[in-house]
Amino acid sequence: MGVSLKDIAKSAGVSEATASLALNGRKGVNEKTKERVLEIAKAMGYVGSDNAKSLARRKSGLIGVMVPNISNLFYSNLVRHIERALRDMGYKMILVTTESNINYEKEMIKRFVAFRVEGAIIYPSIKENERPDYINILRQNSIPMVFIGSYYPGIEAPHVMSDLYHGVREAVDYLYITGCRHFYYIGGCKTIISNQLKEKAIRDYLTERGIEFPEDHYLELEHTRYENAYIRMDALLSSGKPVDAVIAADAFTSLAAYNVLRKHGYAVPEQVSIISFDNLLYPDICVTRLSCIEQDLDSIVNCTLQNLQSMIRDQSDGVSHLTPTKLILRDTTRQYLANSREKTQG
Amino acid sequence: MGVSLKDIAKSAGVSEATASLALNGRKGVNEKTKERVLEIAKAMGYVGSDNAKSLARRKSGLIGVMVPNISNLFYSNLVRHIERALRDMGYKMILVTTESNINYEKEMIKRFVAFRVEGAIIYPSIKENERPDYINILRQNSIPMVFIGSYYPGIEAPHVMSDLYHGVREAVDYLYITGCRHFYYIGGCKTIISNQLKEKAIRDYLTERGIEFPEDHYLELEHTRYENAYIRMDALLSSGKPVDAVIAADAFTSLAAYNVLRKHGYAVPEQVSIISFDNLLYPDICVTRLSCIEQDLDSIVNCTLQNLQSMIRDQSDGVSHLTPTKLILRDTTRQYLANSREKTQG
């Protein structure tokens, strides 16, 4: 087994208590003794067991972070931001992924409890999740949690996410005033809250303008992969229905839309505009620089962690927060010419 | 604090020992008692503390996995493979990243020890690492480790990685027999073993053919980012030196090379061939489908874990292994015409 405090104490000829004080840099230890202990510890490669420390201190110093996967640049960026912030706060991150699988999600929630994390950050991703009460096991063990990016309704926990409703409205508005009238959204399942917000934003805006947004204009993807998006867009364009605006869930989905549109002979953005979510792929790498709705990761992460910290420290309830998005106009949207605008506010 | 075994035992009116037996599904417990305990545990949301279990059982069930970062598709894919395999083996993964920063790497090695992981999988990424002896702290705490993807010389531990030497030789051979004579490599620091292997492969092959591979044909990047690669390639082409073959460290580097070549008016692959490492970006998304040297992740991961498991179980030393790569020819290399080949074997 590993080197233990007992080994160090014995080797230094002191009690475990003294060795512990010395190793933790507490005062009240003779300088000589301290040096000797430290030296021996270093020589023997002693690293205290976090298990034992957690038990004895009654706190683990761990924060659980749950995301659907890490092969997606959006999540891995998010995780990176979180880890950096957590490190600054003196916490260690336990990262788990769910692959959007409800069984894994349940398992990982339990793992958080088993690890006795002091707080949990959860990115919801389960589609068919009418009863997400398995999450309440955190509450039963008095582990504070905050949703990030979206949330499951019915769970008492704050969420921190982009103001998708207004972000999408802003995008739709821009598309509208640059002349678009036939809108489509292509992205994830409607059962997920964040997608419902996007859909509602589009529908509300268009309804105010007297334009329909029929159910089938939301191209719902089981998985938001390039291939799936490609197939759906291909079917749509083959049907001959008019299209002049596409809002897409992420860069890959947008690229699929772009490629299909080109294949069918549409000019982007002259005939059809595309607005993507997230500002991730290096602009240079893509053929065309995507216009997009950028999320403010820094602000989302900071707010999430402030929430969590106050929940941990002050037993507070935490408070939900929406951070503003930013519409970035590049090559897949038409230019706005001031005099082309009929009416600005919806 | 969380719900503890004591709470369950008290609530069920049994001793902690009995509750423990029941919860772990051991035999020798009255069926009625067992049911009662289980029911109460479920109602109270009991999840045993892994800390306490690890201490009591003298094993943590944890495997530490260290990669430079997770925002890179290559690493996140690798991690995904590892996690899946680990799950099947009944281990829990502790994932940490180093950002290729030696201080973080040291910190994370210590964290592995502090967590009392049963084994460690390490992807080396530190450039200026003459004395990586901080890794020996694992050995001092008798934690088996295996390097994956590369290794640090001087550390007694097996490594599992692609046979880069022969993989690159195969690629260079293909380029040579399709007519290339002016080779460049663009990628990471030469101080990293895996890069040294690649360089040696190119130099050895070309030397055998009587072709020079001067030092400055290895375009060494501090960080293998798109932008950096773009700048270096741009400088090279501006210098007017002849180029007709580029081997690049990954998809982004290759894309940079491709874009710069096009910008300078070179036809790919007619005038210049490009071979990338790793088969990652969806072929459809890129303008041009990259020819590449594919690594066999499955085989690397399986071998790594078999190694680790036997080191844990049998205290064996583990054995290093090189897995073959596969040359995938697509649109950035010329076609091989049988009669154009002068001599096949190097």
Next chain:
DNA sequence: TTGTAAGCGTTATCAC
């Protein structure tokens, strides 16, 4: 079938 008690590696509270 159940309970008692020792032990895992620490920290923390007291005496000394």
Next chain:
DNA sequence: GTGATAACGCTTACAA
């Protein structure tokens, strides 16, 4: 300054 000792939450002989 230092050393016993209890406690943390659990497992596991061993006894009952």
